[in-house]
Every structure is written in C-alpha cells, then in structure tokens.
Amino acid sequence: MPEAERDITQDVETVLFSEETLLRRIAELGAAISRDYADKDPLLIGVLSGVVVFMADLVRSITVPVTLDFMAISQYTSDSPSGTVRITKDLDHSITGRHVLFVEDVIDTGLTLNYLLRTLRTREPASIQVCVLFDRPYRRLIDVPLAYQGFELPDTFVVGYGLDAGGHYRNLPFVGVLKPDVRR
Amino acid sequence: MSVMRALPIKNPIVCRQDISFSHPSEHEFACILDFYGIEWRYEPTTFPLEWDKDGNVVEAFSPDFYLVQQDLYVELTTLRQKLMRFKHRKIRRLKELYPDVNVKLWNRKDYERFLERFGMEGRREELVGQEALRNHDA
Numbered sequence: 001m002p003e004a005e006r007d008i009t010q011d012v013e014t015v016l017f018s019e020e021t022l023l024r025r026i027a028e029l030g031a032a033i034s035r036d037y038a039d040k041d042p043l044l045i046g047v048l049s050g051v052v053v054f055m056a057d058l059v060r061s062i063t064v065p066v067t068l069d070f071m072a073i074s075q076y077t078s079d080s081p082s083g084t085v086r087i088t089k090d091l092d093h094s095i096t097g098r099h100v101l102f103v104e105d106v107i108d109t110g111l112t113l114n115y116l117l118r119t120l121r122t123r124e125p126a127s128i129q130v131c132v133l134f135d136r137p138y139r140r141l142i143d144v145p146l147a148y149q150g151f152e153l154p155d156t157f158v159v160g161y162g163l164d165a166g167g168h169y170r171n172l173p174f175v176g177v178l179k180p181d182v183r184r
Numbered sequence: 185m186s187v188m189r190a191l192p193i194k195n196p197i198v199c200r201q202d203i204s205f206s207h208p209s210e211h212e213f214a215c216i217l218d219f220y221g222i223e224w225r226y227e228p229t230t231f232p233l234e235w236d237k238d239g240n241v242v243e244a245f246s247p248d249f250y251l252v253q254q255d256l257y258v259e260l261t262t263l264r265q266k267l268m269r270f271k272h273r274k275i276r277r278l279k280e281l282y283p284d285v286n287v288k289l290w291n292r293k294d295y296e297r298f299l300e301r302f303g304m305e306g307r308r309e310e311l312v313g314q315e316a317l318r319n320h321d322a
C-alpha cells in the first residue's frame with residue numbers, strides 16, 4: 001500500500017490509553033493548574049517536539065491567563081560534538097521573576113528534565129513546577145518533584161499522543177503498543 | 185558477624201581519562217551522564233558482604249557507578265541473565281548490611297530500554313552483552 005494511504009492506527013496492537021481517557025485526565029490537570037495559578041500569569045514551557053500534542057490539549061483546558069514558550073535541545077549521540085547538551089532553540093521570553101510551569105510529555109530517567117530545570121533555575125524564575133503527562137519510573141536516576149502528573153506508563157515500548165518510534169506515531173490520538181512485526 | 189565490620193571501603197578516585205571500564209555499556213553510560221552534567225564516580229566504594237572466622241573479607245561488592253548529587257549507586261549488568269540472580273543476592277545482602285545505601289541494579293532489558301530512549305537501539309551489538317565485550321576486547 002502506498003505510504004500516503006497507510007493508516008497508522010493499523011500498526012497498533014493494543015490501545016493502552018484511549019483518546020477519551022487522555023482528554024479526561026488532561027482536563028483534570030488543567031482544572032488543578034487553573035486553581036493553583038489563579039492571578040499568577042504562569043509561563044508554560046515545553047521542550048520540542050514530543051510535548052506539542054499534550055501542550056495543545058493542556059493549555060486549552062486551563063481557564064486562567066497563561067503564556068506559552070518552547071525550547072529545543074540536542075539529543076545525546078555517541079559523537080555529540082560538544083559532549084554536553086546544547087540548547088538548539090532557546091526561549092523567546094525572559095523567565096526571571098515569572099511563575100514557570102514546565103510541561104513534559106514523559107519522564108523516564110529524569111536526566112533531561114533535571115538538566116533543563118537546572119538551566120532554567122539559573123534564570124531566577126519566581127517559581128518552577130513540573131507537569132508531566134506520562135511517568136515511566138522504572139529506570140529513574142534523578143528524582144524530580146512532579147507537581148502534576150497524568151499516567152504511569154507500563155514498562156513497555158509505547159507510541160502515540162506525542163510518543164514516537166523513530167519520529168513517527170506522535171500523531172496517534174491515543175497511546176498504544178505497536179505490533180511486533182511493525183516494531184521490527 | 186560484628187556490625188563494626190560492615191564498613192564500606194573507599195577506593196582511590198581515578199581520573200576520567202584513566203578509567204578502564206570493564207564493559208562498553210559502562211563507557212557509554214558514563215558519556216551519557218557527562219552529557220547531562222551529572223557528577224559521577226566509577227566504582228568508588230567496595231562494600232564487604234561476608235567475612236571468614238578470622239574477620240577477613242571473603243565477599244564484597246563494588247557497584248559500577250556512584251551519582252554524587254543523587255547519592256545513588258548504579259550497577260549495570262548486560263551480560264548473561266544467570267548473573268542477575270547472583271547480583272540480586274549481593275544487592276539484597278548489601279541492603280541488609282548498609283540500609284542507608286541507595287543502589288539500583290539495571291539488567292540487560294533496562295539498558296536496552298535506556299538505549300531506545302536515546303534512539304540508539306541500533307547499537308545493541310556494540311554495547312550490550314558478551315558480543316559487545318568481545319568486540320571491545322578485539
């Protein structure tokens with residue numbers, strides 16, 4: 001079948017979190033954030049690219065004024081030239097004195113989140129909290145306090161709703177497990 | 185056994201460039217910690233686990249990594265899964281004798297998931313298991 005006609009939902013063996021389940025929980029997170037950040041005009045920050053799906057639904061479930069910003073960082077590769085994380089797209093806003101809510105799609109080892117929070121804290125925000133949709137705690141190396149969290153993922157490879165396999169499947173509206181032959 | 189005997193032994197600190205990692209998976213793990221600015225030590229502590237009747241240490245355990253700010257030891261085992269039972273027993277014993285020590289044991293599956301997380305699943309043969317060790321030694 002031509003790639004353009006292929007329905008990626010057919011690549012999924014099992015749906016773990018349906019779109020309805022995801023949106024219901026995100027609405028609860030949005031309500032909690034609206035309550036906690038009333039009159040604080042928080043700045044929501046996300047790291048490209050996985051977070052965009054979650055961020056789009058989360059921000060629309062928040063009822064108090066917020067602003068949005070995004071950053072991007074280099075991924076580790078064995079030939080990473082500098083040997084350290086590089087910020088490839090920095091924030092457009094200053095966060096000094098702002099109440100920052102850092103939004104992530106998934107936390108695993110905590111290495112990336114820890115690095116980003118350390119970096120952002122040097123810019124002296126008034127406060128900084130973390131909202132994570134998916135928690136995968138099995139290989140956590142760095143404990144990061146999570147003010148808001150959606151779901152705990154099972155210890156298996158999943159895709160959808162921002163989570164990818166080789167850059168694909170982020171656009172699935174649910175979270176699921178790929179068929180074994182597709183993974184191979 | 186006397187509680188006095190259950191004292192960790194601090195090993196000499198080795199400079200980063202002089203560390204001889206015993207497996208390629210450990211070298212890559214160290215590079216990833218460096219990348220994210222995590223302060224670590226390689227096998228900085230040996231924990232005696234068993235003593236003979238004369239008080240000599242007959243079994244000890246030196247976890248591979250110590251993450252300084254996190255106060256966390258990490259042991260990586262990507263070799264035969266038969267080793268896991270042995271490692272689990274050692275860690276159970278370590279926790280009995282040194283209850284304040286935080287230690288995590290990563291098995292082959294943990295390490296493979298870790299590689300997937302960084303898009304490096306294609307480097308399994310180079311980094312995981314006995315095959316990686318053979319390539320490394322060759």
